[in-house]
Amino acid sequence: MINTERLLDNFLELVSIDSVSFHEREVVDFLYERLRLVETKGLKITIDDAGEKIGGDSGNLIVSIPGEESYPTIAFNAHLDTVEPGKGIIPRINDDVIRSDGDTILGADDKVGVSAILEMALTLLEKGESHPPVKLIFTVAEEKGLLGAKNLDPQLIKADQVFVLDSVGTVGEIIVKAPYQNSIFVKFKGKAAHSGINPETGVNSIKAAALAISNLDLGRIDDETTANVGVIKGGSAINVVPELTEIKAEVRSLSESGLENKTKTMIKSFKSGSIEVGTDIDIEVIREYNGFDLQKDDEIVKVCSEAVRSIGLKSSLRSTGGGSDTSVFNSKGMSAVALGVGYLNPHTTDESIATAELINASKLAQAIVMTVSKK
Numbered sequence: 001m002i003n004t005e006r007l008l009d010n011f012l013e014l015v016s017i018d019s020v021s022f023h024e025r026e027v028v029d030f031l032y033e034r035l036r037l038v039e040t041k042g043l044k045i046t047i048d049d050a051g052e053k054i055g056g057d058s059g060n061l062i063v064s065i066p067g068e069e070s071y072p073t074i075a076f077n078a079h080l081d082t083v084e085p086g087k088g089i090i091p092r093i094n095d096d097v098i099r100s101d102g103d104t105i106l107g108a109d110d111k112v113g114v115s116a117i118l119e120m121a122l123t124l125l126e127k128g129e130s131h132p133p134v135k136l137i138f139t140v141a142e143e144k145g146l147l148g149a150k151n152l153d154p155q156l157i158k159a160d161q162v163f164v165l166d167s168v169g170t171v172g173e174i175i176v177k178a179p180y181q182n183s184i185f186v187k188f189k190g191k192a193a194h195s196g197i198n199p200e201t202g203v204n205s206i207k208a209a210a211l212a213i214s215n216l217d218l219g220r221i222d223d224e225t226t227a228n229v230g231v232i233k234g235g236s237a238i239n240v241v242p243e244l245t246e247i248k249a250e251v252r253s254l255s256e257s258g259l260e261n262k263t264k265t266m267i268k269s270f271k272s273g274s275i276e277v278g279t280d281i282d283i284e285v286i287r288e289y290n291g292f293d294l295q296k297d298d299e300i301v302k303v304c305s306e307a308v309r310s311i312g313l314k315s316s317l318r319s320t321g322g323g324s325d326t327s328v329f330n331s332k333g334m335s336a337v338a339l340g341v342g343y344l345n346p347h348t349t350d351e352s353i354a355t356a357e358l359i360n361a362s363k364l365a366q367a368i369v370m371t372v373s374k375k
């Protein structure tokens, strides 16, 4: 059994430690200390070099707990960083629900996952029963385009199955389907000129961008695909024909062909805006991550469903429109699912978690280890 009091204490302490993206060092130190206290032969704790690569103060924390080699190696993942406003969080418990005092987020996204995994690991290390090799992958900068996960060393995190404890939804919800995502960066390059003296020698890049965007279909395109223009930046002064205008846009789709088709349509529109006004154009498309689509008969999904049932909860399979580290693991060729951990209203000052869900999340992690041990 897990120690629910220790779980709750660690969660409250973890959310009280500031860890906005790129500043996860203190949380890494906290986890390092907690895990170091448990004396186990062969326990390996590594902090990788992702921090240096992405400009953060810490790398990803990877813990390797040796186990019976006859079982598959399983990994648990949660991310250490939070969004803003995430400094000086004061957690309060009211009617068995934990919230912040109101001026900040709570950071349950994803400290619920972090503390649930920590408690599972501490219990596992204390009990000394036979279990599979287990890896804990605590990532940095998830909220900044999954940067920590993208910079993980594949050798260090080798595992047959990855369970990502980081999703809205109650404990028991298994996320088996997630979208592909492209980012599109566009630069319209016109020509500057004084707008009052010689506007006819200028080429207006804002006009090109505006024409392009006004012809775009954005938002929910169909059941599978969404599109957005999220950032536009252009011009330098009110009396100058704007030379440079930049756009940041994205497309997500549950199908790769849906993603590619919508991306092509958007590029076509950007190009025609540029042609109409006579600007140069620079377009860069970046595949942020690949989607995944697991079936209920896939081994990892069977393990999750069985583990959920074993702790007396109901399992359900669903899809998401959001990206998470799960997508990166799947893109790296690993089998990964995301699991609902019960937090509500993430990224807002109304964020909360019921203590019962926090406990369920940790029980589920433990049940997954036990389910794999029985196979």
Ligand SMILES: [Zn+2]
Pocket: 079, 109, 110, 142, 166, 167
């Ligand atoms: Zn998260």
